[in-house]
Amino acid sequence: GNSVTQMEGPVTLSEEAFLTINCTYTATGYPSLFWYVQYPGEGLQLLLKATKADDKGSNKGFEATYRKETTSFHLEKGSVQVSDSAVYFCALSDRPGGYNKLIFGAGTRLAVHP
């Protein structure tokens, strides 16, 4: 079945460092891909998405490119801030039995220190 694999955390960085969180997927067909962010004690918020191959999703300085040839959707940010500390979830869309469903990775915790 369809699945998402994320790099294990925690990822610990200093402020202004470059961030990469790896995400690869296994899917039949052409799913949409998403990154969600969860700040401490809160629900998940959509960070960015891409709906087809070579699309680049971007938001708040974060970017991810839908790479069909490598089945990847890595999250990047050029200069992280302390306020980016959160758990990041990669997800893909699935449509079993005719309803829309997201399959999530296990999440990667990011800690940014001043």
Add this chain to the structure above:
Amino acid sequence: SQTIHQWPATLVQPVGSPLSLECTVEGTSNPNLYWYRQAAGRGLQLLFYSVGIGQISSEVPQNLSASRPQDRQFILSSKKLLLSDSGFYLCAWSGGQGMWDGYTFGSGTRLTVV
């Protein structure tokens, strides 16, 4: 605009007591609704989804049940809580067919069973 409300925000319940968590969506009609659980330090597990009033599908066998008495209301229940039911419960909604744009999550309920 669409909003999703989830309550209560936190709950401490003794083992064997009943549970009722409520989720409501505003600003849309006929949404798909979802209940997820996030155990401490772990990823997201889909518990139930609903594509319409009275239509509930369960992803995993467990001590919980769900109901959808109205189009925009989704309730998670248990008759007798177990210690293993502790976790962070998230409600989410998405558009129905032809309106797929990922999920919008509620702010979550942190349940501690003691």
